[in-house]
Amino acid sequence: MRREDVKTLLGQAADRLPEPDLADAAWAGGVDIRRRRRRSTVAALVLVVLIAVVAALVAGFGGGRAGISPPTTLPSVLTGQIPPTGQIAGLDFWIAPPSGSEAYLDRVATPLGDSLRLPNDPAALQDEPLDQIAAVVLSDPPGPFEPLLLGKNGRWARADVQLTEINTGPPLSAGAVSPNGRFVAFPQHGAVIVVDATNAGVQRFNVPAQDIRSVSWLPDSDRLLLGGPDVAYRILTGQGGFGERSVTELDPSSDPDAVTAPYRLGGGVGQVQLLRYAMNGGWFLTAKPELPAEAWVGQTFTGGNTAARLLVSSRLPQVVTAASRPQMVAAISAQPNRPSRLLVLGETPSATPPPTPGPAAPEIVREPGCCFVLGWFDDNTVLVQVQGWVISWELSTGKVRRVTELEVSRVALGPGIRG
Template identity: 30%
Template sequence: MQREVDPDFARYVRARQHQLLRAAHLVCGERQLAERVLEGSLATVARRWERVREDADTAVRREVYRDAVSAARGVRDDVRGVLGELAPRERALLVLRYFEERSEAQVAEVVGGAVPDVTRSTRTAVARLHDLYPAQDVTELLDHASRHVVEVDLADRSWRAALARRRVRRRRAVSAVAGVAALGVVVAVAQGAGRGTTPTPSPTTPTTTTTAAMQKLPDGTVYAEMPLEGEENRLPDYDAGLPSVIDPEARAVRLSTLAAPPGSVVAVYLRRAGTHYRAVLVPKDHPQVVVDTLDLLPTRDAGGNEGVPLGPKAISPEGSYVVFAQPGAVVRLDLRSGAVDRYAVPAADLQVVGWGPGRTVVARTAREAWSLDLDQPSPRAERTAVPPEVVRGVALPVTELAGETVSAGRWAASGAYFDQDVTSPVIVRGNGPIYQGLVAVDAQARSGRVLLAPESPDGRTGRVKECCTVLSWADPSTVLFRSSGYDGSWVLAWNVETGRVYDVARLDEGGGVDYPRAIALAVGTRD
């Protein structure tokens, strides 16, 4: 991060800071607090500016509204402003929808949650506001209540705050390393004195002191719970062959500068580069590699909705190839030579590509599928049956699936949205709303179980929409999945037999906006 404020960042902030300050004031109810919230949110974005500048509006609003909602909980009742009778999250919904005039889909993207849930909550908030201010137009009311807020120049201040945070973080990291090193010396000496032999390494198998976590919902569905978003680092560790941190801010080399490609990887993720994506290769014990020789377009479904060109089954079983979905084509990257091959598929709306048996690749739209045998000299796309959705064949409180379904042996798992009428008893026990998580189905027993992803009980929605998606299976009963929220993005493991959840790898340091857009793993198994 450079010392002088980035000119693009300064221009961006100065063009929007007054509107954002007014919005933060409406949520917080107090001007000075709103100013502090906005400065802190902009400082968070400043540290990630190089990666979020292409979609800065979403990144900034997620930070501002998350921090404003959190700050509003500590404001006295007599200074909460025109929205003081509403819950902080309700205020955020109204400000986004009526003051900033965002669509319901855009509101859901900022605050998290499914669009229908956001729509219902917004209507409830509007009704409550009309009870307080009958016959008042919501937009006019919010505009009038924030007109007195004076613009403050926060570009330089937020950039300096970001630099200060970085210095503090580095000092803490150095202190932590020094402390661990000193402790290691003490432990080694003590062990050597006690046994007279070289200390043996600690086991790499997962360990935990928790008990089995499976319980039942009122409809009889077996379930387990994830920790609240932001508490993943308290989970026991699980060694799946990945580094403990896959850092999108870490040093990376360009593929075009290497004498030879990495050959094999343990993971691949996507990084946004303007209107395109770039793949980033994660070798086991070497720096990350940015594939600067290949620009990938976003995928688009038949309705024009944008998606990402990397699916969970993108890496070949032996880890030597990666495939990507592109409009009308499958693109294959050879990790041994760096060569890129393109194979035509008669569909402009391809959504996902993944490896099947052998060298077969399956490309799918929402309703159609094609297979390509890449062992052939000139592979041609052949229409094939869309794989049956195993998860949908079992009675579970699942309203919709999220991401790809990945199988291994008898089990298949997918991200899922839940019927909140069924999950409500868990909410009563102290969690916030539960509408997302995972579902796993035993194809032999025709039964299933779910992993619930509860929100924070204080009313702040911490997880992003489609927070949990399946990546692969570490073993026949332990599924590896991704969990993303405003406090960070993680690879976690869920043992579907015991219900226990483990920490595998962290994908970013938090903030909810800069984690890798998509990730595929070359560890574990999948059918």
């Protein structure tokens, strides 16, 4: 190819290319610039609005206009609090969900699971000891009762102990598990048997009275209180007695379940007292709450500085019942600056109007003795046994949740329930 032929060939190749539309290119460039400018303008406007909102909030909470006070609490819908239903004897009270609705409540996750039932083949405690007890149940008759211990890890173990029935039935008291979760105590005729879950050790302590019905540990987990009709004892189970007798007789009570520590709650209308236990063997007055108590059920359990026990009342205008007397969990604070609260366990009313054909459905009645306090999940949450269930009541919010469905006749809970 000659040099002078290159120019001719380039010209022929260029003739085959489409001619660019410079007007379209200019228009596309202008649209792109306009979009960028629009986005910048919108961003600037959003920033101005945010600055204005922040300024308004600062002005409102920092004083703002005269006569306008900033809110001091968040709305209950934001905090999750349930407003109290009303007041009884000057104390806020909540109505618990009706009997039969427990399965539909939110659940608290614990080693107890959805349903607490007897294990099929638990290991021997001496072979697989437990660090901390979550719950204790007893084997079914016939034959002697055997303790079955549930650890905080969800594992069951059987203690090699033969227990006999006491005057009130199976020998398991709600206060059986020590505060440290290591020991469990069982009332027997004229004695108490203590099992160490960490090494399967067993101790027996004899007492003069034969009819022993309740056990309650002191906070140190080294001493145990026993209660029976008009008798009470303190048992030293640990090593820190410093000359203390192993069995000490205490001031008795006609109510065996009233013998508890560190607080006990009891007394009739106009005479209700919150008493604190002292190591000299007596209880001293801490508070006199105005409660409409005609009777008390179960033991007193203490969380932090609040004592909880279930009371039975006469008819109250604030609590509508058709077939039973009101029952309520009283959570009474030992500190004057902390509020005391009540949880009413009402009855489920009959169907209104009645289905046709046929009569109205009967009330689901919680009779006295069906329900009682089992302990505390933490210092803010009480654990309560109701018909066939364990529920929790959160004092700070009023919320009631389900813990587990009971397929056992009796249960005692320990600190290992927190897992």
